[in-house]
Amino acid sequence: MKKFKILAKDGKARVGQLETPHGVIETPNFNPVGTQGSVKALGPRELKEIGVQIILGNTYHLMLRPGIDLIKKFGGLHKFINWDKPIMTDSGGFQVFSLGIALEHGNSKVLREDEGELEADNFKKRPRLNKITEDGVIFQSHLDGSRHVLTPEKSIQIQRDLGADLIVAFDDHESAKHTKAEMEKSLELTEKWGLRSLKEYKERKGVNVNHPEGVNVATPLLYGVVHGGTHKDLRIRSAQFTDENFEAIAIGGIYGDHQQLCQIIEWVNQATSEEKPRHLLGIGEVQDLFNGIERGMDFFDCVAPTRRARFGSLYISPKNGGSRKNSFTINIRQSGYISDKKPIDPGCLCYTCQNFSRAYLRHLYIAGEILYHQLATYHNIYFITKLVGNIRQAIKNGEFKRMKNEYIGR
Amino acid sequence: MKKFKILAKDGKARVGQLETPHGVIETPNFNPVGTQGSVKALGPRELKEIGVQIILGNTYHLMLRPGIDLIKKFGGLHKFINWDKPIMTDSGGFQVFSLGIALEHGNSKVLREDEGELEADNFKKRPRLNKITEDGVIFQSHLDGSRHVLTPEKSIQIQRDLGADLIVAFDDHESAKHTKAEMEKSLELTEKWGLRSLKEYKERKGVNVNHPEGVNVATPLLYGVVHGGTHKDLRIRSAQFTDENFEAIAIGGIYGDHQQLCQIIEWVNQATSEEKPRHLLGIGEVQDLFNGIERGMDFFDCVAPTRRARFGSLYISPKNGGSRKNSFTINIRQSGYISDKKPIDPGCLCYTCQNFSRAYLRHLYIAGEILYHQLATYHNIYFITKLVGNIRQAIKNGEFKRMKNEYIGR
Secondary structure (H helix, E strand, C coil): CCCEEEEEEECCEEEEEEEECCEEEEECEEEEECCCCCCCCCCHHHHHHHCCCCEEECHHHHHHCCCHHHHHHCCCHHHHHCCCCCEEECCCHHHHHHCCHHHHCCCCHHHHHHHCCCCCCCCCCCCCCEEECCCCEEEECCCCCCEEEECHHHHHHHHHHHCCCEEECCCCCCCCCCCHHHHHHHHHHHHHHHHHHHHHHHHHCCCCCCCCCCCCCCCCEEEEEECCCCCHHHHHHHHHHHHHHCCEEEECCCCCCHHHHHHHHHHHHHCCCCCCCEEECCCCCHHHHHHHHHCCCCEEEECHHHHHHHCCEEECCHHHCCCCCCCCEEECCCHHHCCCCCCCCCCCCCHHHHHCCHHHHHHHHHCCCHHHHHHHHHHHHHHHHHHHHHHHHHHHCCCHHHHHHHHHCC | CCCEEEEEEECCEEEEEEEECCEEEEECEEEEECCCCCCCCCCHHHHHHHCCCCEEECHHHHHHCCCHHHHHHCCCHHHHHCCCCCEEECCCHHHHHHCCHHHHCCCCHHHHHHHCCCCCCCCCCCCCCEEECCCCEEEECCCCCCEEEECHHHHHHHHHHHCCCEEECCCCCCCCCCCHHHHHHHHHHHHHHHHHHHHHHHHHCCCCCCCCCCCCCCCCEEEEEECCCCCHHHHHHHHHHHHHHCCEEEECCCCCCHHHHHHHHHHHHHCCCCCCCEEECCCCCHHHHHHHHHCCCCEEEECHHHHHHHCCEEECCHHHCCCCCCCCEEECCCHHHCCCCCCCCCCCCCHHHHHCCHHHHHHHHHCCCHHHHHHHHHHHHHHHHHHHHHHHHHHHCCCHHHHHHHHHCC
16 A cells, blocks of 8 residues: 555645554645754644644754663654654754855854854854765764764664654755765765665664664655755756655755745656655745645745744734745834734634734743743744645645735746 | 631631632632743643632833833733733832842842842842832833832832732832841831822722723732831731731741741731731742641742743652752752653643653753743642642641641651
8 A cells, every 4th residue: 555645636736645654644744843852842732733743853963962772762752752643854964964064164054053043144164073974974963072973874773763754865965065066976975875775774674673662663754865956967867866766755955046946846856756755855934835835745844933933033924914025924023013912913723823912922022931932933833834734725626826826926 | 798718727727719800719829920921931821721820920020021001002911911810910119129239239039030040149249220218219120221110109000000910019128138227117118108009009999990991900909018027026016017007918028047937927927817818928939838828828929930940940749759858849950860751740640740751851951942941830830739729628628737747747
């Protein structure tokens, strides 16, 4: 029986279902990011109430803290964090890449996330903390400088030990500063690492991971990752390679601007089998969700909703002024909201909008109250979760284009 | 009809009910502190789920931020923060006192709370920010240095504008460094201010506060505050004065150590009418709850449960090792909890203990995750709320002494 079923189509946009060891996920869907074993400011109870069907955990962060051995002792990540629905993990490839050339260029997302900056521009340049070899990546923890190694085999082992439902092959990551020749070299490494990931995955397939609690960890779905930057030939080569070897297709790497991202998706989806699930790694802004789904993507993950919430950036619908220009957000810090009795997004049915005013949220933000983070993040995750749910309905009704037009125009 | 009814007694400990404009409160009870319009890290939904019957807001903090005019526009504090159960406000007296001599001595709780220090010892000494006159207190905001005035009349007006159910007369505050003569002078000021507070209260009694939304704010109960430090004669004089003039008795000021606090409570309660509700201001540690209730106190408020949670200090019952010595707490930061699968307080029925391990909470704390604060604070507020609930039951059953003995010994 096939794990992924396509149930309806509207142009290239499609509605499907992916069966995982922890239940079925409706697609298209969005994975909130729970980097360190928690979707920032929300517990599993709130996530379920919102209707979140899957969350993403980061291999890199979890292996450093609290460590895989500890999570194994608890019978896997689901039990450790008390989340019984599907979990996806990434390979760690992007994060260990971020400790290299991205650090040198002062643009490392790993450190940026931890140090709480919204914009990367003012981030200090630092010496790199990684060394990439054919075998894998040796790196120093951004937390304490301790030395670690990630190889394709190790990445798969960790993701299996975590007990994730969807896992990702270990990949090298091209840089926007790479020449095409360098990108090609990086792609070759990704292909070699992809095959080694696949081999490790197959050898452990069907094997119950040796959790001390005797937990039966069912076999997850393995994504291969398509790289190649903004180069058509590299993307198509990588897409074909991934399609030949993997049951599920993830797109990663350098995307360029919104328009280039659309092109990349088109190239990749044309070169891969239609019946496989497709994940666009690290993407989740409203505009990109529409563009990706329109071109046949099924899954997205992104820190945008949680990260935006922490900095006062809260989603609003088109009927309340949300548009591409403002990224469908208001900034609650602005003085215009001081005495605004409206909810964040009038008409929104989330707990926050049903119970609290913009003025109160602004007060909580300005006063540095922790409650702000819960209420703001709740709304942002709700907004994106309902958005993809409404998009699924629109696809079923043959109204995807109309809905997209309402949000971001043609 | 009397607002306060005593329903059962066990020695001097008593169970009662206090009727307020926003519902009945069972006593003895504990007010979690929502300084700036939020009980730190918990929303109204969580507070109700826990069974919290009343919260306390701080006049000083709310008048500075977001300001009383804004809260009036929303129809009062209940509506602004979406809490429809009783609210108590304090007079602001203690906070404006904290901006004076306490600042000079490097021991201001107002600043300490804001700057996130658990212990006051290492707090820097600063020039005072207040000036106390017979009329009232002129002070500078600890937030931005702006100048403000609090008088007895203004304090009552603000508390009425906030729409609180229980309010407190404006009081001067003695310092532990005061001579007895200085304390007597402070007490005289408290008495004068108490009478002016009472006059303002009576003049506004029955008058619907002029909320722009036309909200009918029912008349709150006004507490007078007993001062006098650890001096028996001053405490008795202040208790008699307060009993003569006020319907409800609050104890404030300098308490000394745990034993001196017990003495003060005994002096005051002997000198005041038994049928009036009695509030012990700023007190809420487990040991003091038992000692206070044993001597006939009905209400307590304290930042201890929320503040402790923020610093990893989580309540445990005697059966799990809680005692006077450890203040009935474990410190979740300790490495002994790294892989501890038990909940914070095994047997506790709170959401946190039913769903999460000490190991996960420790991980969230160490990783700086916001979710830690919600889960930890939830447990601490639940613990204290259930504790006073169980004490009420024990009093009804004539088992208060047995329960007290189980917790803190004879």
